[in-house]
Amino acid sequence: MGEVDVLLKRVLDLTDAQNRWRQLETINLIASENVMSPLALKVYLSDFMYRYAEGKPFKRYYQGTKYIDELEVLTAKLIGEMLGTDLVETRPISGTIANASVFRVLADPGDKAVIAPVQAGAHVSHTKFGTLGALGIEQVEMPYDAENMNVDVDGAVKLIEKVKPKFAVLGGSVYLFPHPVREIADAVHAVNGKLVYDAAHVFGLIVGGAWHNPLKLGADAMTASTHKTFPGPQGGIVAFTDEKLYKKVSKTIFPWFLSNHHLHRIPALAVTTLEMKVYGKEYASNVVANARKLAECLVEEGLDVVGEHLGYTRSHQVLVDVRKNGGGAKAAKLLEDANIILNKNLLPWDPPSAVKDPSGLRIGTQEVTRWGMGRSEMCEIAKFIADVLVRKKDPGIVKKNVIEFRKNYNKVNYALEADVATLLDLSR
Ligand SMILES: *Cc1c(COP(=O)(O)O)cnc(C)c1O
Numbered sequence: 001m002g003e004v005d006v007l008l009k010r011v012l013d014l015t016d017a018q019n020r021w022r023q024l025e026t027i028n029l030i031a032s033e034n035v036m037s038p039l040a041l042k043v044y045l046s047d048f049m050y051r052y053a054e055g056k057p058f059k060r061y062y063q064g065t066k067y068i069d070e071l072e073v074l075t076a077k078l079i080g081e082m083l084g085t086d087l088v089e090t091r092p093i094s095g096t097i098a099n100a101s102v103f104r105v106l107a108d109p110g111d112k113a114v115i116a117p118v119q120a121g122a123h124v125s126h127t128k129f130g131t132l133g134a135l136g137i138e139q140v141e142m143p144y145d146a147e148n149m150n151v152d153v154d155g156a157v158k159l160i161e162k163v164k165p166k167f168a169v170l171g172g173s174v175y176l177f178p179h180p181v182r183e184i185a186d187a188v189h190a191v192n193g194k195l196v197y198d199a200a201h202v203f204g205l206i207v208g209g210a211w212h213n214p215l216k217l218g219a220d221a222m223t224a225s226t227h228k229t230f231p232g233p234q235g236g237i238v239a240f241t242d243e244k245l246y247k248k249v250s251k252t253i254f255p256w257f258l259s260n261h262h263l264h265r266i267p268a269l270a271v272t273t274l275e276m277k278v279y280g281k282e283y284a285s286n287v288v289a290n291a292r293k294l295a296e297c298l299v300e301e302g303l304d305v306v307g308e309h310l311g312y313t314r315s316h317q318v319l320v321d322v323r324k325n326g327g328g329a330k331a332a333k334l335l336e337d338a339n340i341i342l343n344k345n346l347l348p349w350d351p352p353s354a355v356k357d358p359s360g361l362r363i364g365t366q367e368v369t370r371w372g373m374g375r376s377e378m379c380e381i382a383k384f385i386a387d388v389l390v391r392k393k394d395p396g397i398v399k400k401n402v403i404e405f406r407k408n409y410n411k412v413n414y415a416l417e418a419d420v421a422t423l424l425d426l427s428r
Pocket residue numbers: 032093094095096097099122123125171172173198199200201225226235236
C-alpha cells in the first residue's frame with residue numbers, strides 16, 4: 001500500500017471504530033449529547049452542506065439560495081410555535097455563538113453583566129474566562145444558596161439593584177433545579193437591564209413541556225444549543241420576546257459572529273423540531289422521570305447522589321458524589337473502561353482548583369431515553385455503575401455486559417419516518 005492508502009485506511013478505521021463504539025456498544029450518559037434520528041441524518045447530508053447563504057433569508061449576498069431561504073423561515077416558524085414567539089434566529093452555529101451574539105448587542109466592553117453562580121451551573125461562556133470575558137464585559141456573580149442548590153434569590157435581587165447590569169444570565173450546564181427566572185427578570189427589568197436565559201441544556205425539555213419556558217417568565221432572549229436535550233444537529237438558536245433585541249441581533253450576527261451558518265443544519269433542525277412537535281412531550285417527561293429513577297437506583301446501589309432533600313433532580317441530570325469511590329477523575333475513567341461514558345464534574349462545594357479531580361460525576365439521561373430505555377433500564381445502568389465503583393469489579397468484565405445490554409437498544413425512538421426514496425442520495 002502507498003502512503004496515502006495507509007493514511008486513508010487509518011482515517012476510515014478510526015471513524016468506523018467511533019461509530020461502532022459510541023453508537024452500538026456504549027451507554028452514553030454525557031449530559032450535553034444526543035443522537036439524531038435517521039431521517040434528520042438523511043437530510044443533514046445534503047447539498048446545503050457545501051453552500052453559502054450570507055445574510056438573512058431572501059436578503060442574501062449570494063445567488064442560489066432560494067430553497068434555504070424558504071427552509072430557514074419555515075424552521076424559525078416551527079421553533080417559534082413551540083416556544084410561543086415568532087422571533088427566532090436559527091443562524092448561530094453553536095450555543096456559544098448564540099450567547100456571543102446576544103451579549104454583544106446588550107453590552108459594550110466595560111459594561112457589567114450579572115451571572116448565575118458557577119455552583120448553580122453557569123457555563124464558561126457566561127464568565128470572564130469565556131465569551132463574556134472575550135467581549136470585555138465584566139462578570140458579577142450572583143450569590144449561591146447551598147441549601148436549595150440554586151441562585152440565592154434575595155441576594156441576587158439586591159446585587160442587581162446595586163450593580164445595575166446591562167443584562168443578567170440564567171440557565172446553565174450543571175443544574176438539577178430550575179433557576180428563579182421571574183424574580184431575576186423583574187429585578188433586572190427594574191434597572192433597565194435585560195434577562196438572557198441560556199437553555200443550551202434544557203431546550204428539549206422546554207419544548208416538551210417538562211421544564212419552564214423562560215420566555216413566558218420574563219426572559220427577553222433565550223439562547224440554546226440544538227443538540228443536547230434537543231436531539232438535533234450541532235448548532236444554536238436564539239428566541240426572543242423583545243423585538244428590538246431580535247432585530248439588532250439579526251442585523252449583527254452576520255458579520256460579527258459568523259459569515260456562513262452551515263446550511264445543512266437547517267433541514268435537520270426542522271425535522272427534529274417536527275419530531276419534538278409529535279413526540280416531545282412523551283420524550284421530555286421520560287427523560288426527567290428516567291433521571292429521577294436513575295438517581296434512586298444509584299442510591300440503592302450504595303452511591304451518594306447529590307440533592308436527596310430536594311428529590312435529586314427535575315432536569316435530565318443527576319450528580320453523583322464519588323469522593324468515597326476514588327474521586328471524579330478516577331471514577332469517570334474506570335467507567336469509560338466499562339463502556340459507560342460520562343464526565344467528571346465539580347460539585348457545588350468544590351473549589352475551582354479541583355477541576356482536574358473534582359468530587360463528582362455528571363450524568364444525563366436524554367440519550368439513553370432516546371435509545372428507548374425506561375425506568376427498569378435505569379436500574380440496570382445503576383447496577384453497571386455500581387459494579388465498577390462500589391463492587392470494584394473489573395471494568396473489562398462489566399464492559400462485556402454493557403455491550404450485551406446495548407444490543408437491545410439500537411433504534412432511535414421519538415423519531416419521525418418518511419419515504420425518502422425521492423431524495424437524491426449524496427452518499428452515492
Ligand atoms: C453547552 C453549553 C453552551 C455552549 O454550547 P455549544 O453549542 O457547545 O457552543 C452554552 N451554554 C450552556 C449553558 C451550555 O451548557
